[in-house]
Amino acid sequence: MQPKKLFEILLENYEQQYWWPAKSNWEVIVGAILTQNTSWIQVEKAIANLKAKRKLSLNAIQEINEQELGELIKPAGYFNQKAVYLKEIAKYIQENYSGDLDKWFAKDLIDLRTELLGLKGIGPETCDSILLYAAKKPVFVIDAYTKRLSERLDLTDKLDYNDLQEFFQLNLKKNVQLYNEFHALIVNHAKNYCLKENPKCEKCILKKECFFIKK
């Protein structure tokens, strides 16, 4: 199956997702870090805590101490390391770009990606989520669901992060809105439990194509 066809099937079966659910680019970054291996509902609680204490801003996160920040983001899990990650990226943006995200995002994409990946706590998925959903760059995000889906639909043979990303980008129009919606739809599709390691595919919309159903 071609990626374009997969996108069409997802769009036919689900509502448009209109990600990212955040009010500012900085909030996208905070959410991207908090949601690492964590359900979005927990991230919402953590962000609500930050907002209630007025500690969400780039400045506030630099000023608050690590333990206090950890307490506020506790619902999102891994709060000790995530507190460090948040403070580190806030400090980086402050020191290198005067706290001006737009200035950073105006840089060349390759440089921007390299800088992001150089930060502690920013791996490939978080990096590309920030590039796509905050910086609005045409970068396809690969997550565990995308990987499983690609494998089960036998979309392509190589499944490591970079090969998979290249596969989608080469086989789709280079379009921020398309990449945005595609990734969001895959995550939404996962709610049907068919993209888990031990899938239940009763409601799967991909019955005819899914590797697990075919068998």
Add this chain to the structure above:
DNA sequence: ACCCAGGTGTTTC
């Protein structure tokens, strides 16, 4: 009780 969540970093073979 068990599995999982919009992963990442470190350690170990």
Add this chain to the structure above:
DNA sequence: GAAACACATGGG
């Protein structure tokens, strides 16, 4: 290199 492990709360 690639597995294996730690990180941690909370929902189903």
